[in-house]
Structures are given as structure tokens and as C-alpha cells.
Amino acid sequence: MSNAIVEKPSFLKSQVGGLPRPFWALWGGTLVNRLGTMVIPFTGVYLTQSRGLSLAAAGLVMGVFGAGSLLSQLVAGVLTDRIGRRATLSGGMLATAVMMLALGYSTTLPAIVASMFLLGLVIDVYRPASTALVADLVSPAERPRAYGLLFWGINLGYAVGMTAGGWLAGVGFIWLFWIDALSGVVFAVLVWRAVPETRPRARHSAGGFGLVLRDRVMLGFTLVMLLDALVYGQTMTMLPVAMTEVVKLTPGQFGLAMALNGVLIVLVQPLVSGWLGRRDPARTFALGMAVMGAGFALTAFVSSTLGLAVTIAIWTVGEIITAGIPGAVVAALAPAELRGRYAGLSGFAWSLAAVLSPLMGGALLEIGPRTLWFTMGGVGVLSAVGMLLLGPAIRRR
Template sequence: MKSATAEKPVSFLRAQVGGLPRPFWALWGGTLVNRLGTMVMPFTGVYLTQSRGLSVTAAGLVMAVFGAGSLLSQPLAGTLADRIGRRATLSGGMLATAAAMLALGYSTSLPAILASMLALGVVVDLYRPASSALVADLVPPAERPRAYGLLFWGINLGYSVGMTAGGWLAGLGFLWLFWIDALSAVVFAVLVWRAVPETRPEGTGEASGGFLVVLRDRVMVAFTLVVLGNALVYSQTMTMLPVAMTKVAGLTAAQYGLAMALNGVLIVVVQPLVSGWLGRRDPARTFALGLAVMGAGFALTAFAGSTPALAATIAVWTAGEIVTAGIAGTIVAGLAPAHLRGRYAGLFGLAWSAAAVLAPLLGGPLLELGARALWFTIGGIGLVSALGMLALGPAIRRRRQAG
């Protein structure tokens, strides 16, 4: 007979991953493979300046073009997910991403690089609204926080490994990164096409009103503004945080990388342990708590002048990130009518695309004023977003009850 002690890990594992439909796991597996192969985007700036010899100004122009493409991406993807289907949009987007990756890898002139980056900006995240809608279609409401949380965990696990491998492969030649990224996108497309059924509700391909229907939903628009605040806070990790810590606080790149590695470790280790418990809490209050903790963590960065101090602040805002994981997707799925889930997810994704463009425009001038000006402002945005989420809570709960 198995001992009670031996049964506990099995029971815990079953509670975390059991009960979800097989197509969800195909989607999860494809997402993991895709993130394992996500090697190009984190090293794009290095590739453009070192391999293609572009100036910093020209590289900035190329990245701005990518950002413009990403702003178009989410509304387009949401509409396609509702019109032609979730599976076709996701698989088609991944195949288009593979083609755009290879086109960029073999582009040598600035016009060709600009065209490839614009195309990549449009297609690289086409899968997101379709993936979000698929989870909402496949998974019962009570299990959605856990399902979205598991997707978040898989993305972070794959990204952590992909970043490590990408840094090593870049030393062998950047073209390796483009081919591996393209191959992982093709695997994701094939896996979804073969193992995930189409879930778009019948007879809704010509849903009237398009995005105007979504924009008339005041609760969803207000929630999108809250998400924009969240995205502006988190996007500093990819824009101003490395600059502030290396240029202002004086940390070396190795010290900064060591501290940032804590973010991925905490997510991979802690998030699966708490996702089930968090999923049973009220989504609006839970999301507000996570936003407040994230804001506090970034505000504390104003006092971080060493690697241990930076690691402590990272631990705080990572705790907030873990709390919010899976909750935002659950709220969007609860607000959206079944035939408009793609469009609602597209509006949600647009907030993140907009933040990627706005975050450096906000953070750069603030950092010029000083570290405290930047991090206290970012912390304030997190706190305001949390208060906005609390104010929205009653409306979101009424929609859940009505649904």
C-alpha cells in the first residue's frame, strides 16, 4: 500500500493539472514550444546594431515600426478569431510569424528590414486573442483562472529557457535564432491544427458591429484602461529598469541579469502552487491586490542601489505578477459574449501593445528627472490601477451573476 505521505504529492499535482480538457493541453504544449523558441525578439536590438550594422537611431526606427505593427495586430487578430475561427487564426498567425522571422533574418537593406519588422509586428502576436478565446470556449468558468494561470506559467518557463539558449546561440550566429524561432512557430501551428477543434460558436462569423460592440461595453473599456495601467508598470522591466539599474545605480549587466533571474525562478516555482487557491478568490479583488503589490515593488526600486536590494524589489513585484496571473483572462472571458470573445481579447491585447509604445515615452523623461521621479510615478500608476479595479469590482460581479 502507498503511504499517505506518498499520496500527497500525487493529489496536489492532480489538483493543479487535472480536470482540464485534452485540447487545452495541446494548446498549452504548443504555447510552451513556441516560447522555448522565442529567441529573436529579446535580442533584436543587438542583432540590428551588431549583425546588420545599423545605428542606434536606425535601430530605434525599426523597433518603432514593429510597435506600430503590434498596435494593428490585436484588433485584427480578435476580429479574425471571431470571423474565421480560433484555430485558423492561431495556426495562420504562427505560419505567418515563421515566414516573417525568416524574411527578417535574411534582410540586409534598411527598407527590407523595415518591411519585415512591420510584418512581424502585425503577425507575431496574432495568436493571443485566439488562444484566450479558445481557453474560454474549452474550459468551464470555475476552472478558467487555473487554465489561464497554467498558460502564464508555461509561457514563463519556455521564455526562461529560450532566453538562456538564445544568448548562447547568438554567439554562434544570429541566423540560428531566426530558424529556431520559425520552426517553433510552425510546430505550434501544426499542433493546434491537428489537436485542437474549432470552438467558435456556430452562426456568429458575421457578428455585427465589429469592435464598436466591444467599445460600447463600458465595463470592458474601463477594465482595459486598468490593464493599460498594469501594462505601463510591467513594461518598465523591458524599458527603463535595465537602464536605471546599470546607468544610474551602477550595477553591471551580469549583476542585473542575476537579480532579474529571480523573477523567472519565482514564477516557475511559486505560481503553480498558488494558482488554484487564487482562482477561488473574487477575481476583481484579487487582480486589484496584485496590481497594488506590483506598484509597491516598483516604487521600492527607487531605493535599490545594490544587487540584493534590487532582488528584494523584484521579489515584491513578482509576487504581484503571480497574483494577477490568470485573473485578467478570466475577467475578459466573463465579460465577453461567446461570439465576441476574440474581439474582447483583442481589445485586452491592444492595451499591452499600446503600453509597449508608451512605456519608454513615459519612463525616459521621468528617469531624466531622477530615479525617484520614475519609480514613485510608476508605483502611483499601479496604485491608481488597483483602486480603479476595486471600483469596477461590483459591475464585474453583477456581470458574472447575470452570466
């Protein structure tokens, strides 16, 4: 009988071990990039306070940014498959850095509009390339955990970047543009130096998105993602408006409650990503969306900071449950040589939701807060049902 001691893997190793070194280079670059993401959350304030634009003009400029963003991931998906993951990601980040500085130094309305459109066009180019890289580098069994860890890094960096950005905006807005640009350059260089090109040889002449659009399962999943994004989009559009204008919370009270979202993700996500990654993706995603929908529906009854914090905690749990699944599903559905296009179509759903969420949410809030939040709860449930219906087809892939 052997006396050898079998060492159990440590908790840390079980959560972060087993993933290839290039993945961690991608993760580190993503973290640095999100640490420097300071301009977009404060764009409205910058346009009105620093550049003196009216609210209407600022809204027009933000709409132009959204138009560019709609095209961004579709174009990037094609580039990812044609010129490569590494070149697309690094090139997109360098272009974003250039446009950040161009916007920061633009003083006339035509220059600001042009800079915002081009920034919207390049700012999300890295996303399809990043999604395809993870699919190329990581085994199918580990992909949900890998995408979950990327989600965690994004939220960790964003929480710190938002805090620093708020302080730097008071010192001078131009600092935000420089830090955002420099973080993009660091991301680009890190990926170019430490991540190999993984684009496989194409077996099909895809001709744009032809093959993707003929994949009914992928189209169904994109619709599910659109519903998911319409619900989550309210956190950045109508939730702050409803809480401050209807419930009469102060911005400070709202910000304090919203901080719970980032804290829960940073603390809980790495603890559960491995376990969630071993569950059936369709059923897990459906559970997460049902929980998220319940959290938003309960927002109809919020009358205090504590009540808001409770609902935020509920829908954040749903967000954590779903975090690593979309990327893993897209990777499973896509042929290797079309992963960029598939990721681009999935990302397009989020870009479209960024345009539709404020329009839809604003119209519903005009009718009444309960109409808005009950509708969002219903959309979350609809997304969950849609995912369950897609489950058998996804499992066959």
C-alpha cells in the same frame, strides 16, 4: 459502515487535473513556441551588430515593429470571431515563421523595415485566438487556473529560450531566426491537429468592434490593463537602464537579479494558481497590483544587487497574484461569439503600453529615478483602485 477508502486527490492532480485534453495541446504548443522565442529579445543587438545599423536606425526599426504590433491584436480579434480560433492561431504562427526568416535574411534597410512591420503585425495574432480558445474549452470556475497555467508555461519557456538564445547569438544570429520559425510551425501544426474549432455561431452582426466599444465595463477594464502594462513595461525598458546607468550595477549583476523573477514564477505559480482562481477576481487583481506598485516604488531606494533582488521579489509576487485573472475577466465579460474581439482589445492595451512605456519612463527618468519609481508605484495603486471600482459590475456578469 463502509470500509471503502476515499482517496484524496494528489497535489499534482489538484493543480493540473480537470482540464480538457485540447487545453493541454494548446498549453504544449505555447510552451514550444516560447522555448523558441529568441529573436525579439535580441533584436536590438542583431540590428546593430549583425546588420551594422546605427542606434538611431535600430530605434526606428523597433518603432516600426511597435506600429505593426498595435494593429496585430485588433485585427486578430476580428479574425478569431469570423474565421475561427484554430485557423487564426495556426495561420498567425505560420505567418510569423515566414516573417522571422524574411527578417533574418534581409540585408537592406528598406527590407528590414518592411519585414519588421509585417512581423509586428503577425507576431501576436495567436494571442486573442488562444484567449478565446481557453474561454471556449474551460468552465468559468476553472478559467483562472487555466490562464494561470498558460502564464506559467510562457515564463518557463521564455526563461529557457532566453538562456539558449544568448548562447546561440554568439554562434550566429541566423540560428535564432530558424529556431523561432520552427517553433512557430510546431505550434501551428499541434493546434491544427489536436485542438477543435470552438467558434460559436454568431448571434449579432458585430461590424468590427462596435459592440465591444459600447461595453463600458470592458472599456474600464482595458484602461486598468493599460495601467498595469505601463508599470510592468518598465521591467524591459527603463529598469535595466536605471540599474546600469544610475545605480551602476553591471549587466551581469542586473541579469542575476532579474533571473529571480523567472525562478519565482516557475516555482510558485503552479502551487497557488488553483487557490487564487477561487478568490474574487477584482479584489485579487487589486491586491496583486498594489503589491506590484509597492515593489516598483521601493526600487527608488535600490543601491545594490541585493536591494534590486528584494524589489524584484516583491513585484513578482504581485505579478503571480494577477496572472490568471485578466483572461478570466475578459472571458466573463464577452459574449461567446465576440471573445476574439474582446481579447483583442485587452491585448491592444499591452501593445499600446509597449509603445508608451519607454517614452513615459524615459521622460520620468530624466527628471530623476525617484520620480520614475514613485510614479510607477502610484500607477499601480491607481490600477488597483480602478479594479475595485469595477468589481461590482464584473461580479454581476
